[in-house]
Amino acid sequence: MDENGRHIVVVGAGFAGLQFIKDLKGAGVRITLIDQRNHHLFQPLLYQVATTLLATSEIAWPIRRLFRDRDDVTTLLGTVIGVDATAREVRLEDGSAISYDTLVIATGARHAYFGHDEWAEHAPGLKTLEDATTIRRRILLAFERAETTTDPDERAAELTFAVIGAGPTGVELVGIIAELAHRILPREFRQIDTHRARILLVEAGPRILAAFDPELSQYAADALEKKGGVQILTGTPVTQITAQGITVGDDFIPARTVIWAAGVQASPAAEWLDAEADRAGRVMVTPALTVDGHPDIFVLGDTAHVESDGQMVPGIAPAAKQQGQYAARVIRARLTGAEAPDPFRYRSMGNLATIGRNSAVIEYKKWRLRGWPAWWAWGIAHIYFLIGTRSRLAVALSWLWSFVTGQNSARLITQGDNSERR
Structure with missing residues (x-):
């Protein structure tokens, strides 16, 4: 042709x-x-926007800017x-x-909600910047509502966060929510103890990070549970999600913030x-x-x-x-008019997942790495694949700031409607 x-x-x-x-x-x-949309999105770091670590502008770039020097490319929204x-x-x-x-x-x-699209209203997924800001808003509002309520049961429900699906995104979300509750927010609230937050990771399969070696999967589970407040529920699927909480198997768990990372x-x-x-x-x-x-x-x-x-x-x-x-x-x-290339063949770059501060797992062929060396390797790899020096520097500085000060720089409650404030 x-x-x-x-x-x-x-x-x-x-x-x-x-x-x-x-x-x-x-x-x-x-x-x-x-x-x-008018932007390209670096999805591997989208969960860090959702959990207040990065700003939206640090992982997204206007498409027209990317191709402004390419006269052969026309961009249409x-x-x-x-x-x-x-x-x-x-x-x-x-x-x-x-x-x-x-x-x-x-x-x-x-x-994909496995035939339960009605769950989307109560359990947003994470694919776009809008999704990330929605999840960030819901997480932060949960702490705010817990601060103002006098009902102990309602306060416990507000401080219960459920993440459905234990692939890399689910694991990474749980890790940072736990750090928010235990490391970043405790000194900022007066009526609640944010250490009492309960973070659930729900997986229908037998273990988290199923694509990883079982040894790394177990390491990740142990590392999450050491963060405090994290509870891993495996082997039983979610059967219902409402504004009041989730049902795992036959057990109802009050949880006002639910995040979908399952399919x-x-x-x-x-x-x-x-x-x-x-x-x-x-x-x-x-x-x-x-x-x-x-x-x-x-x-x-x-x-x-x-x-x-x-x-x-x-x-x-x-x-x-x-x-x-x-x-x-x-x-x-x-x-x-040259000969067509051989059929497509995928060259695996390995599996990576971060569990939070100083902890990650990496698997490449028969090579395994975990702990803080994996965390540094994970960070370097992600910075490398960002577009442009400015973005790489901005993300690196945001991570360094959070690491040194224990504070995340993107904790703004934006957009939304009154129904989310209840």
Whole structure:
């Protein structure tokens, strides 16, 4: 296929989409990037915005600024609602349509509540800046309401925080909420003892951090419980979530702040394309990361079901970036008439999770690291992948400030409505 002079439409400015565009610099194609938000978000640190450690501006960057020096890239703010593969058009919510010669869909994932979408109102997930500020507001308001109530049962419920799902995000959230209660807030309240906060980590599976080696999983569980106030509940799923609390199995637990970190559902790209999808809605792609029967349509990142060496590729940032790089290589090969690259193969960068101050776990092939050396390695790795010197410096300074002073700099209650203040 001759791609020279062709128009490539990229839907989604996440890790895969940005990497794809970056690697096509100078390729002689026109690129239109469409996203429903005007910023690229570094999702691996989103939970630190939700828990007051970082400000929103430290992990997000305006898309137009990222490509202001790329005359071959046009950025559009819009919401895609469908694709006409026959006419080769992307349809937008405003009624317009954009023609493409090659289409790249990298629209990520959304929250999945396992058939209980009504839980979303009471247990927000963590995928966007709006989600992060919502969770931050609810956490901080819980302490404020506990300070003003005179009912001991209500105070206990306000000081109970439940995180559903014990993957890296859930573990990291629990670790920082515990540090808020035990290290950062105690001297700031007069009527309550924030040390009495109860932080629940609820996991339907048999252990937390199931993707990690069992020894590291146990280390993480022990490290969390040593923080005080943390209780890990495994082996029993949540069966109900309301404004009053959660039901685990048959047991109701009053908890006014619930955070969802248990499951994700792919964007509706499979519906747009009328393509085969897995149970989570991810598009089943070929080894070249294209849709079967449509070599002009690539699907990348969390939107795609990608397999490598017989295993499903995880939905993490390094995997998405590698897929973006691969798709760009395919396009470049088509441009020059060169032989197509070998099928996509994922190169694992390992698993990382932080448990809080001075504690993390890292797994890379047969290599294991835990404790404060893993915590430093985790921090360096995340700073490295941030965009720009300014962001790296800002995040490093925020972490250093919190480490030295015991204070987080982003503890502002913003937005929201009166119903959250109860």
